[in-house]
Amino acid sequence: MLSFLWTLGSFIVALGILVAVHEWGHFWVARRCGVKVQRFSIGFGKALWSRTDNKGTEYVIAAIPLGGYVKMLDERVDEVAEEDLPFAFNRQPVLKKIAIIAAGPLVNFIFAVFALYLMFLIGVPTSKPMLGEVTDDSIVSLAGIEANSIITRVGERETLNWEEVNLELMSYIGQASIPVTWKAPDSYRERTTVLDTSEWHFEPDTSSAIASLGFNMYRPEILPILGQVLENSAADLLGLQVGDKILRLDGTSMQNWVQIVGYVSQRPHQAISVDVERKGQEVKLTGTIGQRDVNGVKQGFMGFTPTLDKWPDDVLFNYQYGLFDSVAKAIDKTWRLMTLSVEMLGKLISGDVSVKNLSGPIAIAQGAGMSASSGLVYFLSFLALISVNLGIINLLPLPVLDGGHLLYYFIELFSGRPVSESVQEIGFKIGGVILLLLMSIAIVNDITRL
Structure with missing residues (x-):
């Protein structure tokens, strides 16, 4: 019971932070663009706490902590007084509308950089990607990579720990080969081996990319x-x-x-x-x-x-950078998470990754609980990962998401006239059905993994 409450609490905290960050992006830019914001809400349903500022914006924390929203003055939703028309969202130039909508996902990416910056500044206790036993007749074994070797690079990306190795390997799902650079035990010379992955069968919901290739992470006896x-x-x-x-x-x-x-x-x-x-x-x-x-x-x-048993010398280290180096490292890591998220979406569409691997709120809650239990730096890493994914998903061109609204506004920008309300309404219905279907699949996947 205590474990369940910890997981639930960690999930609520993580979701509250990420929703607040996303909605604050919309709110802040809307204010700067002269749009009146009527409500800034974290959660849905009955208000547990509320406060109204001197500009008429109501700030709310609501009972159902599964999202949030920013309600802006809009003639399409409510009647607007004549004197307030210049402050209505629908009356703004299209470039301002684009800026307001794009701000939410953009701030998600900025927050990921901030979270990772703090993580690298504090430091993460970790280990170099040293192999333990290599599975007989596996892809790695057939390539000749030895036990106790250290993976230094996958493709063109340097890999300092197993998390980075796993992320880079996932980017090669669906490809026929993976170039891996490694150092043999007691050797400073690096070798590059191309793994033949034409017969690679990887199910992310049952194993890691590392295990499916025949790697075993080194662990002391x-x-x-x-x-x-x-x-x-x-x-x-x-x-x-x-x-x-x-x-x-x-x-x-x-x-x-x-x-x-x-x-x-x-x-x-x-x-x-x-x-x-x-x-x-x-x-x-x-x-x-x-x-x-x-x-x-x-x-x-x-x-x-x-x-x-004792770890070998120089395998354990503190993954930490200085005040300024942490900025560059956090930006690089965020960019890699963004590109990898887009790559995985592409693999999902192409069929290289099955929809069985979609994860929903239960999996996110479990991840929040596990990372929070491991310590602050791991929770920051988790927040950065989910924040990036939230930003990418919101940019998908589905009309119910920010990306769908942006699609309409870019069409308006280049055509010179807005998309008709009837077309928008059809798009919202189609987008809603697609999103509901994907969420249903993700939740079913979560339940089957329990």
Whole structure:
């Protein structure tokens, strides 16, 4: 329950920030263009809080936190007093209308730069993209890339961590080859290998691009040495201590941590004997395995955690830049997220990426909860990603979105006359049906992934 509330709260905070940023773009430019803004609302439905400024704009936080809007004075919506006609949106020159509508997505991109700037300024603890085991007969294995190698570049883009490797690999979906530059273990010389991806089958909803090619991210070995023993747990009552190396359970030799977890989880409330190595001496302990419920299933639980082997030298680093370098890096990262989002939309239309991979509000909520739990820098990265996607989606030429309105206004700009209201109405209906269909698919996808 606590996890659900955290996820829900993180989602509301993230969505509130992104909606406020987007709508503020429309609001700020509308004010600068001389348009009267009647309401600035975060959320829909009943107002939980409201305030009106000296220019007559009502600021509202509403009960349903699933969006927001800016209501501008407009003769097509309400009756407008004669003295207010110069301040109505529909009376503005077409270039002003374009500026007001385009401001929302544009501010989304600017906000992404700001969020990533803060992230790079604070620094992100991460690791170089070092390979662990390479899957036999995989695309990577057949290309001759070795375990413990470091991926330095995919195509023309430098890759400093696994997130960047994954993003760049996704841009090659549907292509027959991927150029990958890597350094072999204990070597400073880079090699470039072209992966044959003509038979690459990648399902983003079930695996990552990395895993589907046969990469495995390097992770230090999990050692059967206790790193933590919870107070009053079954392990504590049994007499286990931090630093104990588990040798045998009930006389059965334990070769790795996975074997230990598997043995314990199948024996809730059963007696157990544990042989450990403690300060060079073998010690035998006896007691009872504890229990916990996992999705309604009773499992054995001891209340101890393992230690990890050491990382190789120079693999872990803090992904951080200075006050000015962070600006250039944030702009570059935002631009790459924008271009990749457009590329993925193109692949969705061409069929290289299935509509099964569309994600909706449930997936976004889960991402918000996970990133917020990981820390501020990860939450900032998540906000930047969603802000870019929100900006790109709003620029799609569907009449119910900003991009559809811009399409109408650009037609007006070049033809010299506005698109007729009847044509606009048909467009809004078609756009609404398409958007509803896409949202329905995304929500169904979210539910099937739960």
